[in-house]
Amino acid sequence: MEMPEPNGAVLAKRAQVLARLREVLPQEALITDETGCRAYECDALTAYRCIPMAVALPSCTEDVAEILRICHDEGVPVVPRGSGTSLAGGALPSADSVVIGVARLRDVLEVNTQDRYVRVQAGITNLAVTAHIEGDGFFYAPDPSSQLACAISGNIAMNSGGAHCLKYGVTTNNLLGVTMVLMDGTIMTLGGPYLDAGGLDLLGVVCGSEGQLGIVTEATLKILPKPEGARPVLMGFDSNEVAGACVSDIIKAGILPVAIEFMDRPCIRACEDFAKAGYPDCEALLIVEVEGSPREIDEQLARIKDIAQRHAPIELRESASAEESARIWLGRKSAFGAMGQINDYMCLDGTIPVSSLPLVLRRIGEMSRDYGLDVANVFHAGDGNMHPLILFDANKPGDLERCEAFGADILKLCVEVGGCLTGEHGVGIEKRDLMGVQYTAADMEAQMRIKDVFDARWLMNAAKVFPLAASATRRAA
Amino acid sequence: MRPESEQDLSEMVRATVAPLRIMGGGTRDMGGPVAGAVLSTAGLSGITLYDPGALTLVVRAGTPLAETQAALASEGQRLAFEPMDMRALLGTQGVPSVGGMVAANASGPRRVQAGACRDSLIGVRFVDGTGAIIKNGGRVMKNVTGYDLVKLMAGSWGTLGVMTECAFKLLPAPETEATLRSAPLSVPDAVRVMSAALGTPYEVSGAAVDSEGCVCLRIEGFARQVAYRTAQLQAALGGDWQVLEAPESVALWRNIRDVTEFAGLAGDVWRVSVAPSAAPDLVARMSCPVILDWGGGLLWFLTPEGVDLRARLGAFAGHATLVRASHVTRARMAVFPPQPAALEKIAQGLRMKFDPRGVLNPAMMG
Numbered sequence: 001m002e003m004p005e006p007n008g009a010v011l012a013k014r015a016q017v018l019a020r021l022r023e024v025l026p027q028e029a030l031i032t033d034e035t036g037c038r039a040y041e042c043d044a045l046t047a048y049r050c051i052p053m054a055v056a057l058p059s060c061t062e063d064v065a066e067i068l069r070i071c072h073d074e075g076v077p078v079v080p081r082g083s084g085t086s087l088a089g090g091a092l093p094s095a096d097s098v099v100i101g102v103a104r105l106r107d108v109l110e111v112n113t114q115d116r117y118v119r120v121q122a123g124i125t126n127l128a129v130t131a132h133i134e135g136d137g138f139f140y141a142p143d144p145s146s147q148l149a150c151a152i153s154g155n156i157a158m159n160s161g162g163a164h165c166l167k168y169g170v171t172t173n174n175l176l177g178v179t180m181v182l183m184d185g186t187i188m189t190l191g192g193p194y195l196d197a198g199g200l201d202l203l204g205v206v207c208g209s210e211g212q213l214g215i216v217t218e219a220t221l222k223i224l225p226k227p228e229g230a231r232p233v234l235m236g237f238d239s240n241e242v243a244g245a246c247v248s249d250i251i252k253a254g255i256l257p258v259a260i261e262f263m264d265r266p267c268i269r270a271c272e273d274f275a276k277a278g279y280p281d282c283e284a285l286l287i288v289e290v291e292g293s294p295r296e297i298d299e300q301l302a303r304i305k306d307i308a309q310r311h312a313p314i315e316l317r318e319s320a321s322a323e324e325s326a327r328i329w330l331g332r333k334s335a336f337g338a339m340g341q342i343n344d345y346m347c348l349d350g351t352i353p354v355s356s357l358p359l360v361l362r363r364i365g366e367m368s369r370d371y372g373l374d375v376a377n378v379f380h381a382g383d384g385n386m387h388p389l390i391l392f393d394a395n396k397p398g399d400l401e402r403c404e405a406f407g408a409d410i411l412k413l414c415v416e417v418g419g420c421l422t423g424e425h426g427v428g429i430e431k432r433d434l435m436g437v438q439y440t441a442a443d444m445e446a447q448m449r450i451k452d453v454f455d456a457r458w459l460m461n462a463a464k465v466f467p468l469a470a471s472a473t474r475r476a477a
Numbered sequence: 478m479r480p481e482s483e484q485d486l487s488e489m490v491r492a493t494v495a496p497l498r499i500m501g502g503g504t505r506d507m508g509g510p511v512a513g514a515v516l517s518t519a520g521l522s523g524i525t526l527y528d529p530g531a532l533t534l535v536v537r538a539g540t541p542l543a544e545t546q547a548a549l550a551s552e553g554q555r556l557a558f559e560p561m562d563m564r565a566l567l568g569t570q571g572v573p574s575v576g577g578m579v580a581a582n583a584s585g586p587r588r589v590q591a592g593a594c595r596d597s598l599i600g601v602r603f604v605d606g607t608g609a610i611i612k613n614g615g616r617v618m619k620n621v622t623g624y625d626l627v628k629l630m631a632g633s634w635g636t637l638g639v640m641t642e643c644a645f646k647l648l649p650a651p652e653t654e655a656t657l658r659s660a661p662l663s664v665p666d667a668v669r670v671m672s673a674a675l676g677t678p679y680e681v682s683g684a685a686v687d688s689e690g691c692v693c694l695r696i697e698g699f700a701r702q703v704a705y706r707t708a709q710l711q712a713a714l715g716g717d718w719q720v721l722e723a724p725e726s727v728a729l730w731r732n733i734r735d736v737t738e739f740a741g742l743a744g745d746v747w748r749v750s751v752a753p754s755a756a757p758d759l760v761a762r763m764s765c766p767v768i769l770d771w772g773g774g775l776l777w778f779l780t781p782e783g784v785d786l787r788a789r790l791g792a793f794a795g796h797a798t799l800v801r802a803s804h805v806t807r808a809r810m811a812v813f814p815p816q817p818a819a820l821e822k823i824a825q826g827l828r829m830k831f832d833p834r835g836v837l838n839p840a841m842m843g
Contacts (some may be wrong), residue, residue, distance in 0.1 A: 112752070112754070113676060114669075114672045114676070114753070114754050115672070115752040115753050115754050115774075116672075116675060116676065117752075137676070137678075138676075158621060159621045159625065161619050161621075165618070165619055166618075169592065169596060170619060170621075172596075172625065172628065173592050173596045182819075186819050187819075188817075188819045188820060188823075189817070190820070192752075192794055192795070193752040193794065194750045194751050194752050194774055194794070194795045194796075195588060195589075195593070195750060195771055195774050195775070196582070196584075196593060196632075196750050197796075198750070198796035198798070198813065198814030198816065199813060199814060199816045199820060199821075199824055199842070200629060200632070200633055200637075200824050200827065200842075201582070201595060201628045201629050201631060201632050201633070202629075202820065202823060202824070203628075204595060204625055204627075204628020204629055204631070205624055205625055205626065205628060205629045207625065207628075208621050208624065208625045209624055209625075225675075225676050225677055225678045226678060227678050228678045247530075248530030248531070249530070251529075251530055251531070251532055251649070252529050252530050252552070252553075253649075254553050254649035254650065254651070254652065255649070256648065256649055292702070293705065293709075295701075295705065296699075296701075296702050296705065299699060299701060299702065300699075351617040351618075351619045351620055352617065353528060353531045353533060353616060353617060354530060354531040355528050355530050355531050380619070383617070383618045383619045384531065384617050384618065384619065385617075385619040418615065418616050418617070419615065419616075419617050420615050420617055420620040420622045421622045422620075422621050422622050423617070423619035423620060423621065424619055424621055425621070426621050427621075427622060427623060431622070435622070435623060438615075438622055438623075439612070439622075439623060440612075442609045442610060442611055443611055443612055443613065443623075444623070445609070446605065446609070446611045446613070446626060446831070447613075447623050447624040447626065449827075449830040449831065450624055450626070450629075450827065450830075451624075452826075452830060453823055453826035453827050453830060454823065465623060465624075466623075
């Protein structure tokens, strides 16, 4: 993955920039030594690394504004950072950049269960939000797999999803307001503790803008009452087509499960070896979970099992206890760990129309044979968000490149059938050069105009999202 | 002007030298008065793709909303956000269109549970003020590829582009519904009760106060589920509740959705968005007829003609939109909530980028 050459003029005035930052920040809030900065050289896309010029860890919105004002004034690029869990390289620094991390902004500012919102500083982790309110019977719905570590600021930047999106939506559907700082230091508040912001929906465009429009320091989040209970049913089928048809039929029957997870044979086997969840040996496995009171769950699961029976499942197992539910989920939740034990892997994130599932899985199988690389599929079937895991050997020359080419082909296939390149991980640097597969030059121009308005000099996280060639003139200006 | 294709539309916008007044069905006559030739999207009509098994619909912007909803109903599905029909309230004629609904981000009582129009909207195609054809999003419900212009287009009232096609995430229509209706309550008590109801796990899909001051709570789902949840809710809330079964419940929520109570009555109509717990104070400050929806988060005020509600309310955390007023009043008073300077600068910047010549609904949003 290519990154632009660092700006020599910026590197040359490093000392001057750092001196100005020292004037406004407490000593412990600015990291300038190489060892300290190295800790910020990458995010969860660890194949790409670069040590930044400095790292600033402000502890209030005003400090963020001061830092940005100086960087804007000096023409220094900045890279916003939440917890650094991006799988797409969204927080990858450049050598001429100042990383601005929000890790010290992690307070809960307000809990209002009557109006059903919380206001938090944006560096707080996703799970900490729910932990703070679950005693009151509430939760924050978006649940990305990294929720133990990932920050709300990063969730907003990437519009993060999770396993329960079919019912609860993604970050943008659960975000009521933000306080953010623009590249020129302007502090701005969008939305608030009410359901719609006035004027143009700027909040909607900030959410998912991958840290290119501003640094979010506070967020107002919608919270929901916890359901009475939840229970999964596990079903095994002897073909992907049949499993796909079963998903469609469940949805068409008017039932809205909170999650429908899909695993294919390679994934089932790896998980079973790793987690001993008691999965059947079959081609395709579905875990369908519904919520409600015990009787409501019984009724919904009875309908779901009726539908599944029409597709001749080779296994149909309803959880009878909390332990059994945990065991059913255990296999699915250990999928990535199980794969990591076998091999290096690359995790993709394309979304497809659910109806294209059998076709896409068949084509991925064919490509897997052509590339000589194994692939396992685990998939949020309800919303079409696929996570093919391509297995490769990082120590084998050429394997990573082959894996990346295979991944690109899968993502092109996702777009070809009516889907998209990324469902919840974001574009970052990882899928930047594939944007042209999904969008025309005019489509990308329309998006880049937005950045022109928020960050006219293209200093904030500028080498991400758009193909470098497409953004070149703007970044150079 | 009535383009018959996206290409036609692109050429018309490119060629125009005078402002255009963008019109779908013409039923949502809101915003600042726009002088300009009418550009109708009625020629861009028809469902492009309906995939019930994937809960997805793609439809051209000029398609009548009723036609779209009928197609969904035949598969037991629906647009979850319950878009308001504004004809009764505004006294307009015509046929509401999909594009107009999106341009207005029209969202009804189910907003508290299912989100707004913008939350169900997953893709758009539009022609901007330079004539460029732009698409954003797509037809899948999880998509973070590039910036989300889909949300930006919803509620932009045709000022950033003319929508040609919209894609939606759908939800199954429930088997049935029922509504619990209380005795008349004071506004503070009503808001407290609605907040308590919305804080239960029973998935209340509507929480409003009707014109008689009675709290109405809607539950939707399978028949047995609705029976269970309405019983649980009554037990949790206490007090006496009347249970309205489906046909009556449906009619009641249609009236709340469309604010039919204020239809035909003289005066201006304002729509205020606020945190529910702040609602009682605002209602007290106005002392005029009011309807509460969204658990108290949405207030509809009927005020004497020409009254500046914003001045009367003073500062509060929320905002007010002037939904119905004479052209004279709308020319004198900002229809949409005035924005703080930093936001207004961004909004103006975006308009300059998407419509540099100012030909799309100029003055519509102030």
